[in-house]
Amino acid sequence: MNSDSETPIAELRGTSKHYGAVVAAQELDLSIRRGEFLSFLGPSGCGKTTALRMLAGFETPTSGEVLLDGQRVNHLPPHQRPVNMVFQHYALFPHMTVAENIAYGLRQRRPQPDKAGIAEAVERMLETVRLPGFGNRRIWEMSGGQQQRVALARAIVNQPKLLLLDEPMAALDKKLRRDMQIELQSLQRQLGITFVLVTHDQEEALSMSDRICIMQGGRIVQVGTPRELYDRPLNRYVADFVGKSNFFSGIVQDGALVVEGLRVAAAPGAGGTGATASLRPEQIALSRAPVEGMVNLPVRIEARIFLGEHTEYLVRHDRLGGFLILVPRQAEAAEGGFEPGAEAHANWRAEAALILAE
Numbered sequence: 001m002n003s004d005s006e007t008p009i010a011e012l013r014g015t016s017k018h019y020g021a022v023v024a025a026q027e028l029d030l031s032i033r034r035g036e037f038l039s040f041l042g043p044s045g046c047g048k049t050t051a052l053r054m055l056a057g058f059e060t061p062t063s064g065e066v067l068l069d070g071q072r073v074n075h076l077p078p079h080q081r082p083v084n085m086v087f088q089h090y091a092l093f094p095h096m097t098v099a100e101n102i103a104y105g106l107r108q109r110r111p112q113p114d115k116a117g118i119a120e121a122v123e124r125m126l127e128t129v130r131l132p133g134f135g136n137r138r139i140w141e142m143s144g145g146q147q148q149r150v151a152l153a154r155a156i157v158n159q160p161k162l163l164l165l166d167e168p169m170a171a172l173d174k175k176l177r178r179d180m181q182i183e184l185q186s187l188q189r190q191l192g193i194t195f196v197l198v199t200h201d202q203e204e205a206l207s208m209s210d211r212i213c214i215m216q217g218g219r220i221v222q223v224g225t226p227r228e229l230y231d232r233p234l235n236r237y238v239a240d241f242v243g244k245s246n247f248f249s250g251i252v253q254d255g256a257l258v259v260e261g262l263r264v265a266a267a268p269g270a271g272g273t274g275a276t277a278s279l280r281p282e283q284i285a286l287s288r289a290p291v292e293g294m295v296n297l298p299v300r301i302e303a304r305i306f307l308g309e310h311t312e313y314l315v316r317h318d319r320l321g322g323f324l325i326l327v328p329r330q331a332e333a334a335e336g337g338f339e340p341g342a343e344a345h346a347n348w349r350a351e352a353a354l355i356l357a358e
Contacts, residue, residue, distance in 0.1 A: 007070045009034045009194045010055055010162055015064035017050050024050040026218040027064065032162075032196060037188050039197040039205040041241070042215035048198045051215070052164050055196065056085050069161065079108070082161040086168045090151040092139045098150050099135035102126070105158045125153035128187070145176050149183075156191060165197045169204065181208050202242055206230070214238050230280075235357045239278040246284075246325045248353070249276045256350065260319050264295055265353030276356050283352040284327045286313060286338060287345050294347040299325070301342045313338065315346055 010032040017025040025047040032038055040048035053059040054066055057078035066073050073081055084105070092101050102122045106113055113121070126132050129149035139147060148168055155163055165184075169177045185208055188195045199205050205212050206226045214221045214229065214237075222234045226242075233239035236247060250259035257267040257277050265277040290296040299315035302324065313327040325346055338344050 007034075008032055008067075009069065010196075011065070011067040012051065012054070013065040013067065015051075015054060015061045015066060017047075017054060017059055018062045023218050025054070028220055030213060030220060030223065032194060033211075035192050035194055036210040037185070037195045037197070037208060039199055039209040039212045040215060041199060041202060041205040041212050043200055043241075046215040047218040048213075048215050049166060050218075052085075052166055052196065052198045055162065056083055056164050057081050058085075083164060084155040084158060084160040084162075085164040085166065086148075086151045086155050088167045088170055090147050090168075092147060092151060092154070094139050096139070097135065098126075098131070098137045098139065098142070101139065101150055102135075102153045102157055104154060109158070121157055122153075125157050128156075128190070129153045130183075144172055145180060148172070148180060152184075152187065156187075156193065160193065162194050162196065165195060167198055167200070169199075169201075177204070184208065206242065212242070214241060231354075233278065233354070233356065236276055236278065239354070239356060244281050244326055246279045246281065247276055248279065248320075249274065251275070257353070257355065262297070262319065263350070264297075265355065266350040267355050269355075277353040278356055279325075279348060279353040281312070281326045281328045283348045284325060284346050285348065286315075286327055287347055290345050291347045295350050297325075297346045299344055299346045301338045301340050301344060303340055304338065311337065315344070317346075 008031040012028040012030045015025065015028040028051055040051055042048050050059060054061055057073070057076060061074055068081055068083065093104065099122050102125050103118050106118045106121060122135060126135060129152055131146065131149055139150070142150065151168070169180050172180060181204060197208065209226060211223060211225055212229055213223045216237055222229060222238050229238060229242045233242060239245045248257060248259050248264045250257050250264070252267045252269050252273050252275050253271055255266065255268055256263040257265040257275055267275055267277070269275070297317050299317050301313055302316050303314040305312040310328045315325050315327060327346060
């Protein structure tokens with residue numbers, strides 16, 4: 001028998017959700033580990049929020065099971081689950097102070113803690129989310145980032161075993177979103193609570209998660225660490241959604257993927273079969289002349305985008321039907337960079353391109 005530490009904190013087993021003829025989630029199988037930070041990642045309508053709401057108890061599965069701590073909870077209402085949720089727009093009570101918002105969950109418990117215990121817990125949460133002294137503030141007096149911290153404090157004050165986050169940073173500007181990502185990671189490590197995040201932002205998922213669950217069309221496509229998904233995507237959809245990539249589709253000939261007569265990738269396998277390769281931008285270099293031992297593609301610089309720590313180049317190769325490649329180049333090196341309109345060679349190791357399943 002598994003010990004508590006080995007039992008997943010939550011599981012979806014063949015879990016589906018239908019709304020009439022609309023399939024929102026289809027046969028989801030997922031095991032969520034204790035203490036991990038897991039993200040559901042995918043475009044709008046892929047089923048990630050439906051999965052989150054079934055874990056929370058706001059949606060009842062049409063079929064399959066939802067388990068928390070090894071117990072089936074399909075028809076258990078949200079307030080009877082060891083789970084709490086932070087919504088995209090925080091859902092704070094505007095008529096209450098910050099302290100009253102945080103204390104709300106404690107006051108719903110039976111038996112209810114005494115006033116001194118509630119006050120102590122609220123102060124502890126304010127310290128945890130770095131808002132000491134803000135207890136008497138009104139919600140409308142708080143910034144977006146501060147409101148998010150209040151929502152987090154309200155969600156964790158009851159010490160849930162599972163904290164669900166439904167795109168909680170969508171309304172924040174880029175810099176504040178980055179700051180909050182760091183704070184959420186620190187908070188998760190400090191509390192040891194399992195965090196499950198829903199996001200469509202790949203950078204957010206990659207930077208914060210222990211594991212990521214990629215979803216498409218109501219189904220789970222691949223689950224893995226950020227590095228696994230980036231380095232070994234199962235198919236083009238995952239490679240395209242996790243990070244940036246260039247794709248080549250062609251025919252396998254003599255151990256190489258050939259596109260329009262050009263050998264662009266190593267491709268062991270049966271000759272004559274169609275295949276697609278993914279090539280990450282950082283695998284590509286630009287040079288003024290061909291480089292021996294590399295795949296060399298004559299290109300024209302279409303655009304140069306300076307991003308501070310590196311420069312990205314958008315290049316065109318007419319023989320590939322105007323195919324565009326995004327090439328990052330670390331802070332302009334000795335060659336001095338390339339101007340738009342210039343001719344150059346994009347080069348990479350043939351083994352750097354990953355052959356994908358169709």
